[in-house]
Amino acid sequence: MLVTPQSLVFAQAEPFVLESGATLQPVTLAYETYGRLNADRSNAILILHALSGSAHAAGQHAPDDTRPGWWDDCIGPGKAFDTDRFFVICSNVLGSCYGSSGPASIDPATGAPYGLRFPVVTVGDMVRAQTHLLDHLGIDRLLCAAGGSMGGMQVLEWAAHFPHRLRAAIPLATTARHSPMLIAFSEVGRQAIYADPNWNNGEYYGNGRKPDAGLAVARMVGHITYLSDASMQQKFGRRLQAREQYGYEFQTEFAVESYLKYNGNNFTRRFDANSYLYVTKAMDYFDLSQPTGSLAAAFAGATAVKFLVVSFTSDWLYPSYHSKELVRALYAVGADVTYLDIESTWGHDAFLLEVDTMTRLLSSFLDRLAQEEGIARP
Amino acid sequence: MLVTPQSLVFAQAEPFVLESGATLQPVTLAYETYGRLNADRSNAILILHALSGSAHAAGQHAPDDTRPGWWDDCIGPGKAFDTDRFFVICSNVLGSCYGSSGPASIDPATGAPYGLRFPVVTVGDMVRAQTHLLDHLGIDRLLCAAGGSMGGMQVLEWAAHFPHRLRAAIPLATTARHSPMLIAFSEVGRQAIYADPNWNNGEYYGNGRKPDAGLAVARMVGHITYLSDASMQQKFGRRLQAREQYGYEFQTEFAVESYLKYNGNNFTRRFDANSYLYVTKAMDYFDLSQPTGSLAAAFAGATAVKFLVVSFTSDWLYPSYHSKELVRALYAVGADVTYLDIESTWGHDAFLLEVDTMTRLLSSFLDRLAQEEGIARP
Numbered sequence: 001m002l003v004t005p006q007s008l009v010f011a012q013a014e015p016f017v018l019e020s021g022a023t024l025q026p027v028t029l030a031y032e033t034y035g036r037l038n039a040d041r042s043n044a045i046l047i048l049h050a051l052s053g054s055a056h057a058a059g060q061h062a063p064d065d066t067r068p069g070w071w072d073d074c075i076g077p078g079k080a081f082d083t084d085r086f087f088v089i090c091s092n093v094l095g096s097c098y099g100s101s102g103p104a105s106i107d108p109a110t111g112a113p114y115g116l117r118f119p120v121v122t123v124g125d126m127v128r129a130q131t132h133l134l135d136h137l138g139i140d141r142l143l144c145a146a147g148g149s150m151g152g153m154q155v156l157e158w159a160a161h162f163p164h165r166l167r168a169a170i171p172l173a174t175t176a177r178h179s180p181m182l183i184a185f186s187e188v189g190r191q192a193i194y195a196d197p198n199w200n201n202g203e204y205y206g207n208g209r210k211p212d213a214g215l216a217v218a219r220m221v222g223h224i225t226y227l228s229d230a231s232m233q234q235k236f237g238r239r240l241q242a243r244e245q246y247g248y249e250f251q252t253e254f255a256v257e258s259y260l261k262y263n264g265n266n267f268t269r270r271f272d273a274n275s276y277l278y279v280t281k282a283m284d285y286f287d288l289s290q291p292t293g294s295l296a297a298a299f300a301g302a303t304a305v306k307f308l309v310v311s312f313t314s315d316w317l318y319p320s321y322h323s324k325e326l327v328r329a330l331y332a333v334g335a336d337v338t339y340l341d342i343e344s345t346w347g348h349d350a351f352l353l354e355v356d357t358m359t360r361l362l363s364s365f366l367d368r369l370a371q372e373e374g375i376a377r378p
Numbered sequence: 379m380l381v382t383p384q385s386l387v388f389a390q391a392e393p394f395v396l397e398s399g400a401t402l403q404p405v406t407l408a409y410e411t412y413g414r415l416n417a418d419r420s421n422a423i424l425i426l427h428a429l430s431g432s433a434h435a436a437g438q439h440a441p442d443d444t445r446p447g448w449w450d451d452c453i454g455p456g457k458a459f460d461t462d463r464f465f466v467i468c469s470n471v472l473g474s475c476y477g478s479s480g481p482a483s484i485d486p487a488t489g490a491p492y493g494l495r496f497p498v499v500t501v502g503d504m505v506r507a508q509t510h511l512l513d514h515l516g517i518d519r520l521l522c523a524a525g526g527s528m529g530g531m532q533v534l535e536w537a538a539h540f541p542h543r544l545r546a547a548i549p550l551a552t553t554a555r556h557s558p559m560l561i562a563f564s565e566v567g568r569q570a571i572y573a574d575p576n577w578n579n580g581e582y583y584g585n586g587r588k589p590d591a592g593l594a595v596a597r598m599v600g601h602i603t604y605l606s607d608a609s610m611q612q613k614f615g616r617r618l619q620a621r622e623q624y625g626y627e628f629q630t631e632f633a634v635e636s637y638l639k640y641n642g643n644n645f646t647r648r649f650d651a652n653s654y655l656y657v658t659k660a661m662d663y664f665d666l667s668q669p670t671g672s673l674a675a676a677f678a679g680a681t682a683v684k685f686l687v688v689s690f691t692s693d694w695l696y697p698s699y700h701s702k703e704l705v706r707a708l709y710a711v712g713a714d715v716t717y718l719d720i721e722s723t724w725g726h727d728a729f730l731l732e733v734d735t736m737t738r739l740l741s742s743f744l745d746r747l748a749q750e751e752g753i754a755r756p
Contacts, residue, residue, distance in 0.1 A: 020626035120626040180610040180634040184602045187635045190628070191598060191642070192570055195591035213573035220569060221599060224562045229697060232558040238665060246663055248398035248498040250568070250655060254662065256558040257565040264569070277628060284632065285624055287616060316694060319607060 001059035001076055001083070003032050003069070007099055010132045022119035025108070029133050030055045030092040030099025034075055035083030036378035037139070043375050044139045045081055045366075046130065046166075047071065047090040048147030048154040051222070051279050052271055054098035057090035058083075073355045080362035085370065085377055086143065091133050093126040093154070095279050097272035100129075104205060104272045116202035121278060123150070123286045127157040134165065143375060144306075144366070146170035148351035149318065150279070153178075153286050156326070160288050163302040168369050170308045170362070173315050173351040175322035176288040176295055176329070182317065185225055186280035189218030193273045202274050215273040216264030223263050228314040228347030232256060295329035302330075307337045308365045310358075312350035338365065379437035379454055379461070381410050381447070385477055388510045400497035403486070407511050408433045408470040408477025412453055413461030414756035415517070421753050422517045423459055423744075424508065424544075425449065425468040426525030426532040429600070429657050430649055432476035435468035436461075451733045458740035463748065463755055464521065469511050471504040471532070473657050475650035478507075482583060482650045494580035499656060501528070501664045505535040512543065521753060522684075522744070524548035526729035527696065528657070531556075531664050534704070538666050541680040546747050548686045548740070551693050551729040553700035554666040554673055554707070560695065563603055564658035567596030571651045580652050593651040594642035601641050606692040606725030610634060673707035680708075685715045686743045688736075690728035716743065 007030045010016070015023035032055045037044060047057050049070065058075035060068050069090075074080040081088050092100040095118070103118040110117075134142070145155045145166050152174025159169040175182070193199050196214030204210055227235070236256040240246075243253060252258050288298040307330055311323035320341045327339045342357060344350040351358065369375075385408045388394070393401035410433045415422060425435050427448065436453035438446050447468075452458040459466050470478040473496070481496040488495075512520070523533045523544050530552025537547040553560070571577050574592030582588055605613070614634040618624075621631060630636050666676040685708055689701035698719045705717045720735060722728040729736065747753075 020624075022626070116628070120628075177616070179607060180614040180616060180632070181602065181605075181607045183616070183632050184598075184610065184634050184638060187630075187632070187638060188595065188598045188602065191639070192573070192595045195570070195574065195595055197575060217566065217570045217573055217595065220562075220566045224559065224566065227559075229557060229559045229694070232562065236558040238555070238558060238561070246398075248400070250494070250498075250659065252565075254558070254561050254565070256562050260562060260565060261569070281628065316607070 001034065002063065003034060003056070003059035003061065005055065005061065005099065006031055006033070008133050008136050010136070016129065018119050018125045019122045020120055024101060024119065027094065027129055027132070028099070028101045028105070029094070029129055031133055032056055032090050034058050034088040035086050037087040038376050038378040040376065041139055042141070042143060042373070043085065043378060044087045044089060044137070044142050046142050046145040047075065047081065047088060048145060048151035049090065049093065050147070050149035050151050051283070052267070053151070054096065055090045055092040056098070058088070071352070073352070074358060074362065080359040080366070081146070082363070082366070086366070087378065089133070089137065091130050093279065094129045095121045095126070095275060095282060097275040102272070103202065103274035103278055113205040115205065115274060118274070118278065120281055122282050123153045123157050124161065126282065127154050127161065131162060131165070140165065142166040143373065144168035144170060144369065146172070148172035149174055149348065150283050153283065156288060159302045159305050159307070160298040163305050166305060167373055168306040168308070170365070171326070172310045173312055173318050173348055175318050176298070176326045177322070178284050178286045179322070183284045185221060185317070186284050188221055189280060190277050192217035192221070193276060199273060210268065211273045212268035215268050215271065215276060218276055219267040220260040220264040223260055225317045226347060226349045228316060228345060230314055230345040231347050234345065295325065296332040299330055299333050299335060303334050305335060306369060307335055308361070309337060309339045310351070310361070311341050312344045312346070312348070312354070313341060314345050315348045315350060317348040379412065380441065381412060381434070381437035381439065383433065383439065383477065384409055384411070386511050386514050388514070394507065396497050396503045397500045398498055402479060402497065405472070405507055405510070406477065406479045406483070407472070407507055409511055410434060410468050412436050412466040413464055415465040416754050416756040418754065419517055420519070420521060420751070421463065421756060422465045422467060422515070422520050424520050424523040425453065425459065425466060426523060426529035427468065427471065428525070428527035428529050429661070430645070431529070432474065433468045433470040434476070436466070449730070451730070452736060452740065458737040458744070459524070460741070460744070464744070465756065467511070467515065469508050471657065472507045473499045473504070473653060473660060475653040480650070481580065481652035481656055491583040493583065493652060496652070496656065498659055500660050501531045501535050502539065504660065505532050505539065509540060509543070518543065520544040521751065522546035522548060522747065524550070526550035527552055527726065528661050531661065534666060537680045537683050537685070538676045541683050544683060545751055546684040546686070548688070548743070549704070550688045551690055551696050551726055553696050554676070554704045555700070556662050556664045557700070561662045563599060564662050566599055567658060568655050570595035570599070571654060577651060588646065589651045590646035593646050593649065593654060596654055597645040598638040598642040601638055603695045604725060604727045606694060606723060608692055608723040609725050612723065673703065674710040677708055677711050677713060681712050683713060684747060685713055686739070687715060687717045688729070688739070689719050690722045690724070690726070690732070691719060692723050693726045693728060695726040
């Protein structure tokens with residue numbers, strides 16, 4: 001499946017006002033689409049990505065691309081998000097570094113990259129930006145929005161604030177309210193970046209000295225939290241990477257160390273440290289129970305939305321109790337909720353790794369939904 | 379209780395040979411003692427500390443000391459480790475920065491601090507150094523050895539390799555085999571230190587530029603792992619520290635961020651970054667199931683040792699299954715084992731924080747032990 005990156009520029013005439021009160025003008029959103037819109041424009045599914053994701057959710061940009069999009073396992077012809085039936089859209093988030101407006105973008109006021117002058121954005125801002133994309137694509141109402149982790153937060157934000165624009169919501173391995181432990185892990189990642197002298201208060205674009213060391217440490221912490229104790233036992237155990245016995249020195253020697261180092265370094269080649277700050281901050285601010293203190297109140301308008309809520313037993317970063325709290329709030333307002341707590345050893349990453357289970361689950365939910373809503377093929 | 383720091387210097391004539399084959403000559407061990415040895419020298423209890431601990435386990439160094447030793451809640455007259463009855467010793471570990479030989483010590487060969495020329499030490503090396511301290515104090519056999527976390531690893535090392543030198547062992551919130559997740563967290567801490575240009579490959583002593591930023595990040599990661607999701611919810615929630623609403627900028631604003639930052643910075647004033655590398659590496663190497671692959675084999679000689687094994691339900695760093703695995707191995711060799719999995723929300727820190735429970739538990743275990751072994755008061 002060959003796909004072409006696209007982007008939408010909006011807020012050219014009128015500034016886009018953020019939750020903070022700050023403004024952006026213009027705003028760019030990178031996105032991709034897979035499959036075709038049907039005649040009554042009712043078969044659109046919006047896929048939302050996590051912290052380090054991009055709009056490239058499926059397919060290849062060129063025939064010789066060795067790495068397909070990040071959720072290619074589930075998006076494509078005959079797959080869970082079946083592109084023979086659905087028009088699948090994936091939008092990059094505001095603040096990211098994959099083609100959307102973010103700290104590395106050029107500030108039209110100065111002609112230089114924003115750096116920390118880029119305004120802090122929220123998950124709410126990300127989603128309001130996506131409503132412009134739907135308007136642009138001529139889609140009044142999504143068949144559904146789906147995503148895991150921060151993608152799930154966007155799904156919940158959609159359901160809470162734009163319930164009339166979607167028929168169903170699939171939040172996976174996520175929360176309606178970022179916990180202090182999640183904030184703590186975010187902050188450690190940010191502190192690792194701040195601690196890197198190359199970060200230079202966010203002013204490093206074009207000077208040839210990026211805060212790679214700090215960003216790599218932030219990513220290593222992240223990778224530990226995406227796995228589980230059990231999956232690390234399975235995947236690495238206490239195996240040494242390239243030696244038979246302890247070296248009694250400070251080289252990388254355990255397989256798990258090597259995995260972290262590889263992924264940490266790799267991340268610095270594809271992600272921007274300032275974007276890491278902005279996107280983690282947006283997650284930390286996410287709390288749908290505010291301002292009333294009641295999560296149910298947030299979903300009062302979402303009674304017509306059908307929810308498929310999924311958590312994973314070994315996900316200690318977004319433990320199942322977050323999803324259960326969400327499900328209770330949805331029941332309280334009388335929403336149509338299907339909830340599954342899936343047995344898995346893969347930790348938070350399970351939503352991407354449990355492909356067979358997720359495929360069965362998503363396919364059957366979408367089948368039912370398409371039938372109930374009378375969605376025609378394109 | 380006023381106490382005086384003491385230290386033992388040994389291996390002056392003959393080098394101390396480490397597990398790696400490297401040698402140290404001489405070796406200094408810092409220690410403290412509380413209470414008095416009885417007539418037949420049978421009432422000695424050895425307390426072993428965790429990663430960032432010191433020999434200062436109880437009492438005050440001066441009458442105006444505002445902070446007593448790290449386990450003062452449990453060591454003293456009438457406390458769990460009752461200094462009216464027992465002679466309590468706490469030994470600092472090899473590789474630490476609290477008065478024992480470590481990377482910040484002067485290398486007699488060069489007259490300058492060792493830095494990374496200090497040999498990598500193991501938990502086994504730490505314990506063999508402690509046997510010299512017992513010899514020095516004229517104690518053939520301990521009544522017991524007790525400690526949590528890395529202190530518990532030393533307890534297990536004592537029981538496995540010097541079972542004839544202790545009557546009882548109290549390993550708390552620990553493991554007989556460091557897991558890949560534990561190694562991963564250690565490695566992230568070390569990578570944060572390596573990433574600090576001030577670390578300078580371990581050569582920073584006396585140049586006025588310590589790798590404080592890196593060490594602080596390492597400590598922040600540590601602090602998250604010592605708590606639990608539940609205890610962070612209780613302790614911090616999503617409370618902001620010194621403001622009413624989001625600031626939409628990158629200052630520390632959540633209470634949990636403030637806690638991490640305070641503790642991270644504080645740590646740099648009391649701990650040495652190189653010691654952090656050495657001590658975490660020693661923990662990572664810890665695996666009593668080697669070389670045979672059987673944990674039971676490690677304790678084959680410890681059938682006469684009485685064990686009190688304790689884990690805590692919310693300790694996700696050293697989850698209960700580690701203790702259960704240990705208990706199974708001890709049962710397999712017919713050792714006398716009492717095991718408790720204590721319900722607590724305080725995570726790994728519970729072994730220090732659940733003072734009432736620990737006091738009842740330790741007191742009753744030690745009472746029984748002293749009675750069974752006919753231990754006279756001093």
